[in-house]
Amino acid sequence: MSSKACRICKKESKDKNLDLNILGVLICKTCLKNITESNIGTLKYGYYKQVIKKMWIDYITANC
Numbered sequence: 001m002s003s004k005a006c007r008i009c010k011k012e013s014k015d016k017n018l019d020l021n022i023l024g025v026l027i028c029k030t031c032l033k034n035i036t037e038s039n040i041g042t043l044k045y046g047y048y049k050q051v052i053k054k055m056w057i058d059y060i061t062a063n064c
């Protein structure tokens with residue numbers, strides 16, 4: 001089974017229904033909110049972008 005911890009903040013999820021599951025990777029509502037509210041060009045946005053990019057690469061390498 002895949003991890004139930006948020007990929008970004010590493011916190012264990014209490015309610016999986018509150019989390020977004022992207023390609024088998026969990027992102028909690030808090031982090032998702034942070035991502036969507038980050039301004040493009042900021043350090044935080046750059047960080048989230050890298051995390052999501054890494055998720056895509058992991059997914060592609062595992063499934064293609």
Ligand SMILES: [Zn+2]
Nearest residue numbers: 006009028031
């Ligand atoms: Zn999180």
